[in-house]
Amino acid sequence: MSQSIEVVIPVHDPARPLERGIHSVLAQRAELAELGVDLRVTVVCHNIPVDDIKDSVTSALSTDDAVTWLGHRDGIKSPAGPRNAALDQSSATFLSFLDSDDYLEAGSLAAWWKAAESHGAAAVIAPLRTPEGSILRSPRIRPSKPAVLDPVRDGLAYRSVPYGLLRRESLKTCGFRYEEGILIGEDLEAALKLWFRGGPTVYPYAAPAYHQTDASGPARVTSAVRPLADEFRWLDALVQSSWLLQATLAERRTIALKLLRVHGIGALIRRGSMAGSVQAPVWSAADQTAWTKARGQFLELAGGALPALSRRDAALSRAAAAASGESALRDAVVLHSRSGRLGELLTDNPLSLLAADSVLRHYVNERRRTKSGVFALR
Template structure:
């Protein structure tokens, strides 16, 4: 067969629902074969014996000739190691990453492959079904539903997970790889590089989805509240990345704005919404100093300012920079939550209120996206 898809499933515990993930892939073999596409599946056993994982699932799945069992013993907890091991080992035309607690809907791989074929795409961004059952409304695709997405105009920065179908030679050409020396955020910078520098990016409108679940358990690495300096360690490398430093201002600004809105404001809200006593280490002068550095880095990335940041988000950023205790941060978060529609819709710079990245513009486009069925399924 001239084309092949390798679905990579990293797994580190026999308690994970690997059978469901694996079955959701292998059940699509016949459909892909009819299209002339070979299906491969690589199960990366991360710091766990291959035999232990094989014994935890049905024999028919464990012995399927489409499955390769790849050991990865790096002693770490980050999913970057096993993903990079699979990247290095694979020879397939396309790769698709699947978390062991998630699964694919029937017909998804064939639908994504057709989209990649028809658009000569370097990557196809998968429709992502959330645990609640609806489809994640990112990227922020224009209501015109373009066949090939524009990184800025279609808000690709707002999809930070590289789930879908990724052409292997495009990954190689743009230097795609997961950061192995940081505790979380290992995929943020490399995914942005793929969306902005990897080539033609497509979205398979109406196609079956990648399904996320709530079955990860309590051992998910990102569930722990860490010091800000650790949580944003990925940012240090990102701001020094040559491709981003050389990017046009409009790209750097849209990326920095997304990082501030989703990761920066999100980090402040997680630390400022607790109902219990002032936990040691939640917010302190050292956390305040870390926030100052994070905020400065994001604004530098954006050319010195984030004009489309909402009034309430901008105010929270400024108040966090002055807060030296959890009590002060929580008071700032209360004011943020009570800012109302004016604080949410108006921008820190009044001239940016109808700019492409403003909240007001996003809400208007959300209505149009719904009417056009951008994120509707067949």
């Protein structure tokens, strides 16, 4: 075989539907072999004995020569460590990371490989099918369906996780690595560095997808509400990254805007919506301080201003920095939800209403993306 693909599956719990994920990969062996591509799977048993995980699948799978069982202990509830461990020991041409509760659709790896080879791509962003069955409309690809994506013009920052097919040499060149030691956000900088510095990135239009499920259950790490400072630990390292400090203003601004919109405003809405309805406090003086710091980091990253931020998001961002208690945050979130269409569409800076990153331009392009079939179902 002239090339190879290694699918890495970290797993920490034998109750996860690991067998389904492995089957979804190995079922594609023959198709890839015809293309001259060798296929293997590496299961990283995270903070659990390898035999405990092997016993959770059939003996045929546990003894399959195409499956490598790798143990990794770091005592941290984050997939960063096991993913990095697999990356360090890999010799494959391409890597693909698969969560243990998800699976790959039939024909996906061959379709992604063909897209990578056609354009010499460093990365193929996988179509991502949600548990509900639709294709995630991200990143914000131009309606013209470009063959090779532009990090800024095609909104690659809006795809936070590097699901798909990743050329290993490109990962090494750009210094791709998951951030260890944090519970959430471990893949944010890794994905951004890959999209913006890794090399050509493509999207395989209408190809079979990476299929997410809701089988992870209530214990999933990212589902908990924790102190805001912990939730934004990834931001401290990101804003000090040399590659980002050297990025153009357009690159830094599009990244900062996405991070504030999705991760920042999302965290505020989640907390404000829960305020008063749960026993544990969801907003404290420490959270207010953490938000004020994070908001300042977003703005500094963007060169001091985010003119395309919607009027309602900008208002909530400012209100949270002044919210000294749960009731104040709850009131700010309620006001955000009642801001209406104008609050959503109008930008904080009126001159940026038609900017490429504005909500209005996004909605217009969403209609055009639907017509051109950017995210058409297969």
